[in-house]
Amino acid sequence: MAIDFTLTGAQKKLQRNARDFACEILQPIVQAADEEPDTQKAFQMMRGAYIECYKLGFATGFLPREYGGGGISNLDLQIVSEEIAAIDPGFATILLVNGLALMPLAWFGSGEQKQQWLTQATSDPRGEYLAGWTVSEAVGASSGGTANFDHPDAAPAGIGLVARHDKGRGEYVLNGTKYWPCNSGGWDLQGANVNVCIVRTAEDKGGTEGLSAMLVPRGTAGVRYEQPISKIGHRLCQNNSIVFEDCRVPEENLFAAGDGDLVISKAFTWSGPVAAIAAVGVARSAYEYVLHWAKTRTAGGRTPIIHQQAVGYLLADIAMKIEACRAFSWKAAHYLDQHASEGHVAGAMAKVFCGETLFPVVFRAMQVMGVNALDRRNPMEKFLREAAVFPLYDAGNVGMQMRKIWGAMSDPAFDPRAIAQSRAMPFSKSMEAAGLRTP
Missing domain, CATH: 2.40.110.10 (Butyryl-CoA Dehydrogenase, subunit A, domain 2)
Incomplete structure (x- = not known):
């Protein structure tokens, strides 16, 4: 079967390892670090968890095997990123940014530069390399x-x-x-x-x-x-x-x-599906928390609120959008795997669509809980704060990602069916500076 969303045995193991790390090592320290007013101290509180990530290969697994990396696919990276972002997307961003910084070197650097810098990144005996x-x-x-x-x-x-x-x-x-x-x-x-x-x-x-x-x-x-x-x-x-x-x-x-512009464009293309699946992770956590709430709270009635049509419809809508966004994230990552991360439109589309879709999804989840969602003893406030970041960071949707899609679409060489049919669609300088050049 050419199209198959079933994880392989190796991918299931990868997912299990990422989930175990996220739940057993990351989750116990997140709340205190998130509430720490000193931003540098909050970051330093993640150091131990980061070292564990490094040992597991999550901090450099995307780098080529020949330089000590894991050589994992973009699709495999999706599996890891969702599990970690479901607990805390800020910590997941630390790992993502290692890729934003080092993948350009893998694409554009000389052999000597890659040997020196990428090998150094993957061979830190202390596991603290950033x-x-x-x-x-x-x-x-x-x-x-x-x-x-x-x-x-x-x-x-x-x-x-x-x-x-x-x-x-x-x-x-x-x-x-x-x-x-x-x-x-x-x-x-x-x-x-x-x-x-x-x-x-x-x-x-x-x-x-x-x-x-x-x-x-x-x-x-x-x-x-x-x-x-x-x-x-x-x-x-x-x-x-x-x-x-x-x-x-x-x-x-x-x-x-002279090609720093292409470095920026390709780096934020690579990170697009990762940011998209991170949004899925946050929305998934909000959904699962509220689903449990709806099945166990009566709000003063005789039966749990899941049996109220309004609640059921809200939850169904939330679940559908999460599944749609996960599929889009995986599709974009798969496209990048097929074309050496030359998937500028697909990566940008996934990032924009999922971030824009899942922010209101988290708010819908809050509506299921009603005013109880405002009680900080529940995690909904944090989910909403985290969800608000996705449309704004990682080459903000309005400022850069949408303009990249627009620039590619405006180019005479643009193929509107390329993504659907998994055909290569190279990105060129002629697709840049949309809205900035005189036509």
């Missing part, structure tokens, strides 16, 4: 944000972290700020093991020509990591404010020269 994905910028910076990274104008439009080449010393000198990057500060705010930074290497060129990727290792002088941002949701992952002041990096740490 990679930072350092793209987003401060709104108050000369440019700001990430949404217009592919702006066709030269600086100051688009990315503002400038890397000037000092050829005499064989280095790049970085100046600028970043805001929102995840994992970048590391466990001690002295830096992740490596930060993969998107930098402007040609100030006179637009975002489709002037951007590159740069590896900034821990301990590099001229980088300051500030106190992590305090967020309403995904509180257990670290999002930093970072200042680069005459930060010198060896020129051999540069990769994807």
Whole structure:
């Protein structure tokens, strides 16, 4: 049978391992960490759980086997991500961001760079290795944000972290700020093991020509990591404010020269189905909690409220949307597996659709409980806070993901049946800068 949603024996084992970790190791520490007002301390409270994840292969399992990774498929990653996100999507994001940072190196890096940096990531004897994905910028910076990274104008439009080449010393000198990057500060705010930074290497060129990727290792002088941002949701992952002041990096740490835009687009394509299935995990937990509530609470009546038609219809609608979103997440991940993660439209569609669908699903679950959902002794408030993040983070739906879909659809080479028929649909620079270029 060509289409089959049945998990293999190996996938069932993977799911069981992820579920056991999530329930036995992660869940007991989540509430205290989520309620911790010190954002860096909350992140540090996850260190032990992260080490266990590293030992299980969840922190680097997506990297190629030849460099020590697990070489797992995007579809297998879905299985792990749903189980962990069902307990806490902020912690799941720590793992996801390792991929956002390191997968671009696997796609665009040289053989020497991959051997050095990917092998280092998969062979940490302490199991604490973190990679930072350092793209987003401060709104108050000369440019700001990430949404217009592919702006066709030269600086100051688009990315503002400038890397000037000092050829005499064989280095790049970085100046600028970043805001929102995840994992970048590391466990001690002295830096992740490596930060993969998107930098402007040609100030006179637009975002489709002037951007590159740069590896900034821990301990590099001229980088300051500030106190992590305090967020309403995904509180257990670290999002930093970072200042680069005459930060010198060896020129051999540069990769994807002039193609930093493609690095951004492909990285957020890879993460799209993962963010989508994480939304499924949160909605699943909200649904299962409320389903149990409806079967055991009478609300002053004679029978549990599950027997009320309004409640039954609400729960049926919730369950249908969760199943639909899981299927879409798996489909997108499968498409990426078929085409070496060149699934920019499929990945973006899954991320947008699932995030936008499942936020109101969590609120519907709260309506089943009524005012009791507002009581923080129940977990519904946290589910809602977490669900609110999905449309906004990981290349926000409005700012970047929808524009990526639009740009691809606008291109003469766009094939509207490619996803349905699993045909390759390469992404090119001509599909970027939608709405920013003069037609």
